[in-house]
Amino acid sequence: MSEKVSFDKITTHLQQTGYVYQGSQIYNGLSNTWDYGPLGAELKRNIRSMWWKKFVQESPTNVGLDAAILMNPRVWEATGHVTTFNDPMVDCKACKARHRADNLIKEQYPDVDVDAMSFEDMDEFIKTHELVCPVCGKKEFTPIRKFNMMFKTHIGVTEDSSSTVYLRPETAQGVFVNFVNVQRTMRKKLPFGICNAGKSFRNEITPGNFTFRTREFEQLEMEFFCKPNTDLEWFAYWKEYCRKFLDSLGVKDENLRYRDHEPAELAFYSKATTDVEYNFPTLGWGEILGVADRTDYDLSRHQEYSKQDLTYFDPDTNERYIPYVIEPSMGLDRLMLMVMVDSYEEQELEGGDVRTVMHLLPALAPYKIAVLPLSKKLSEKGKEVLSILNKHFSVTYDETGSIGKRYRRQDEIGTPYCVTIDFDTSEDQSVTIRERDSMKQVRMPIDDLVNYFSVKLFY
RNA sequence: GCAGGCGUAGUUCAAUGGUAGAACGCGACCUUGCCAAGGUCGACACGCGGGUCCGAUUCCCGUCGCUUGCUCCA
Numbered sequence: 148m149s150e151k152v153s154f155d156k157i158t159t160h161l162q163q164t165g166y167v168y169q170g171s172q173i174y175n176g177l178s179n180t181w182d183y184g185p186l187g188a189e190l191k192r193n194i195r196s197m198w199w200k201k202f203v204q205e206s207p208t209n210v211g212l213d214a215a216i217l218m219n220p221r222v223w224e225a226t227g228h229v230t231t232f233n234d235p236m237v238d239c240k241a242c243k244a245r246h247r248a249d250n251l252i253k254e255q256y257p258d259v260d261v262d263a264m265s266f267e268d269m270d271e272f273i274k275t276h277e278l279v280c281p282v283c284g285k286k287e288f289t290p291i292r293k294f295n296m297m298f299k300t301h302i303g304v305t306e307d308s309s310s311t312v313y314l315r316p317e318t319a320q321g322v323f324v325n326f327v328n329v330q331r332t333m334r335k336k337l338p339f340g341i342c343n344a345g346k347s348f349r350n351e352i353t354p355g356n357f358t359f360r361t362r363e364f365e366q367l368e369m370e371f372f373c374k375p376n377t378d379l380e381w382f383a384y385w386k387e388y389c390r391k392f393l394d395s396l397g398v399k400d401e402n403l404r405y406r407d408h409e410p411a412e413l414a415f416y417s418k419a420t421t422d423v424e425y426n427f428p429t430l431g432w433g434e435i436l437g438v439a440d441r442t443d444y445d446l447s448r449h450q451e452y453s454k455q456d457l458t459y460f461d462p463d464t465n466e467r468y469i470p471y472v473i474e475p476s477m478g479l480d481r482l483m484l485m486v487m488v489d490s491y492e493e494q495e496l497e498g499g500d501v502r503t504v505m506h507l508l509p510a511l512a513p514y515k516i517a518v519l520p521l522s523k524k525l526s527e528k529g530k531e532v533l534s535i536l537n538k539h540f541s542v543t544y545d546e547t548g549s550i551g552k553r554y555r556r557q558d559e560i561g562t563p564y565c566v567t568i569d570f571d572t573s574e575d576q577s578v579t580i581r582e583r584d585s586m587k588q589v590r591m592p593i594d595d596l597v598n599y600f601s602v603k604l605f606y
Numbered sequence: 607g608c609a610g611g612c613g614u615a616g617u618u619c620a621a622u623g624g625u626a627g628a629a630c631g632c633g634a635c636c637u638u639g640c641c642a643a644g645g646u647c648g649a650c651a652c653g654c655g656g657g658u659c660c661g662a663u664u665c666c667c668g669u670c671g672c673u674u675g676c677u678c679c680a
Binding site: 317 | 631
């Protein structure tokens with residue numbers, strides 16, 4: 148067994164091998180943006196399809212949706228994003244530390260009702276009551292400044308406020324506003340779920356830790372609508388379902404943990420939340436997905452703001468009610484990072500040589516097979532085999548360098564199988580298959596390859 | 607956004623007030639022909655701008671970017 152490799156080493160490897168590139172690199176990058184290279188793009192697609200397969204295709208209750216990023220701004224008033232994403236921040240002029248004005252007041256004057264104060268009130272209060280900076284003890288603060296977490300843009304070419312729209316900070320709202328559409332057109336009865344995957348944007352102040360926290364990220368979310376008072380059962384059900392999904396990604400169990408939120412930690416809309424965290428090297432535990440009981444909060448708010456009827460008529464009981472919602476939500480970029488990090492291994496070989504291997508599950512690997520002619524003289528036969536296999540699988544081809552070196556290259560990027568063309572291939576119409584993890588080889592007729600891999604690659 | 611640190615081939619590192627070397631990696635050819643072989647050859651770098659200077663990759667300033675910490679994190 149090799150010891151745990153540093154996070155830094157793995158991210159360097161990912162950037163060297165075509166999984167991840169720094170964003171806008173030829174312009175010296177842009178803080179905290181990343182592009183997925185050819186391999187990363189394949190891996191991302193594979194994980195997204197596994198999620199879709201598990202949560203949409205294999206679920207008898209669920210359907211998919213692909214909602215727009217830009218939404219009517221009233222949506223974000225209804226959810227509270229416009230107001231609570233406007234946190235009042237002040238800086239200490241002496242030590243430059245930054246604080247939330249409302250928290251400062253709460254901490255130093257617990258009896259004051261901060262929620263009822265306007266920002267002007269808070270400014271005034273801070274001055275007249277001589278609040279001190281918890282860091283340096285001085286009493287000089289800048290006026291309150293607002294940091295809106297939502298990216299703003301405009302529809303149309305004029306910049307008046309009536310045309311302001313936001314990039315969505317979560318995909319969930321695209322589902323809630325379509326609850327009635329989906330229910331009616333798909334003739335769905337409760338309980339049922341709507342899955343929606345796509346980019347979300349949060350203009351967070353702090354960047355950090357490679358692709359783990361970025362301002363632009365892809366979410367895989369499901370909103371599962373159920374009858375009130377059945378929500379806790381469904382909460383437990385989807386928690387377990389998520390566990391199975393993570394298992395199917397092949398991540399080592401000891402690197403995962405489940406953490407129930409304490410009541411004080413819960414978001415205001417949520418009755419219960421469980422996070423699943425992954426133990427990253429160097430970084431430690433980081434959230435990969437969350438399952439939340441969102442109650443009827445979202446639909447109720449949308450009903451209030453849109454003045455549309457968002458209730459569900461239950462034909463079994465002849466009741467009308469707003470459904471409760473269980474939401475398993477995960478970050479695709481984080482799932483990717485987890486899978487890439489977890490699969491990475493450096494094996495010490497005799498002679499001090501190091502063999503780097505990504506033990507990706509075949510279903511996730513960017514390339515399933517590498518076709519490797521033993522010599523360039525065998526190119527023609529190699530390309531023939533390539534064109535048979537790439538009708539069915541994602542395949543790469545390499546005829547440069549020694550065969551051992553080419554095996555290592557494929558190990559490094561996680562290709563589970565290599566197909567080697569040798570000088571006997573033309574005569575016996577057979578090739579050698581070399582498996583990544585065991586490094587074992589078997590001989591097989593070319594005609595059997597497609598069937599063989601169809602079974603091997605998708606269980 | 608604030609404070610510190612840092613910017614030399616793809617990567618890891620050198621050297622230098624007179625325009626830069628290596629290793630690994632990459633490519634071609636020869637050789638070999640199933641687990642990083644060898645040989646020959648080749649491509650690729652001083653983040654950007656300004657100042658000082660005869661001359662700046664080197665010194666100074668600015669800028670851009672990265673990074674660590676803080677702040678933030680529905």
